[in-house]
Amino acid sequence: MSYCVNCGVKLEQSLTACPLCLTPVINPKELQTVPSASPFPAAKGEIETVKKRDLAIWMSLVLGATSLSCFVLNLTVYQGSRWSYPVIGACGLLWVLLLPLMFSDIVTWKAALICDATAIIAYQYMLSLLTPTQYWFFRLALPITLWTFFLWGLCVLLYKKVSRALLATALYFFMVTGLLCVGIELLIRQYAGQTFLITWSAIVFSVCFVICVALLAILSLAGLRNTVRKRLHF
Numbered sequence: 001m002s003y004c005v006n007c008g009v010k011l012e013q014s015l016t017a018c019p020l021c022l023t024p025v026i027n028p029k030e031l032q033t034v035p036s037a038s039p040f041p042a043a044k045g046e047i048e049t050v051k052k053r054d055l056a057i058w059m060s061l062v063l064g065a066t067s068l069s070c071f072v073l074n075l076t077v078y079q080g081s082r083w084s085y086p087v088i089g090a091c092g093l094l095w096v097l098l099l100p101l102m103f104s105d106i107v108t109w110k111a112a113l114i115c116d117a118t119a120i121i122a123y124q125y126m127l128s129l130l131t132p133t134q135y136w137f138f139r140l141a142l143p144i145t146l147w148t149f150f151l152w153g154l155c156v157l158l159y160k161k162v163s164r165a166l167l168a169t170a171l172y173f174f175m176v177t178g179l180l181c182v183g184i185e186l187l188i189r190q191y192a193g194q195t196f197l198i199t200w201s202a203i204v205f206s207v208c209f210v211i212c213v214a215l216l217a218i219l220s221l222a223g224l225r226n227t228v229r230k231r232l233h234f
């Protein structure tokens with residue numbers, strides 16, 4: 001066994017330089033020998049990526065075990081209320097929301113959107129069954145969820161079918177945000193029995209409207225669009 005003359009680290013016989021300080025290794029007895037292969041592997045090892053199917057099984061097991069343990073606890077130890085129902089519902093909801101991630105090769109965006117909306121509405125309905133009145137679900141939660149998913153679907157549809165450019169995506173985003181806020185305010189006012197007009201959402205809508213007009217102008221004027229692209233480097 002030999003040692004580095006500079007830093008004293010132990011050296012493999014095959015090394016031609018110290019792996020720590022890179023000092024060349026010269027063995028006077030072996031000056032004529034041909035350098036042998038390096039003791040370290042030449043190819044970089046790669047960790048196998050997690051398979052989506054395995055991830056799906058793992059997620060299902062974790063969420064299933066959480067639901068089951070909460071249900072059993074609710075039945076046996078903490079029996080005061082039906083507290084495990086929201087937890088089980090949340091696990092189910094999370095599972096549905098994660099489905100497109102786990103099966104992105106089979107689930108289309110439309111199916112994912114409908115699944116997510118249905119799961120969220122079902123969860124809200126289940127929560128409403130645990131409260132004294134279901135009025136808030138039918139008059140507030142359900143319309144807001146439907147409106148949000150309608151606009152989200154519209155946004156994705158425009159992105160998929162019209163244009164995927166950055167400026168166009170920004171246009172969809174601001175358009176949908178303005179409409180979403182107006183819808184939410186109107187639905188809240190209608191639920192609370194207030195007059196049917198918009199206040200705070202009018203400001204959001206106006207700002208979004210100005211941004212949309214500016215973006216539309218950039219998108220429709222080719223010269224302006226190219227200038228913006230060059231200035232912002234995209």
Ligand SMILES: [Zn+2]
Binds near residue numbers: 005007009022
């Ligand atoms: Zn050394």
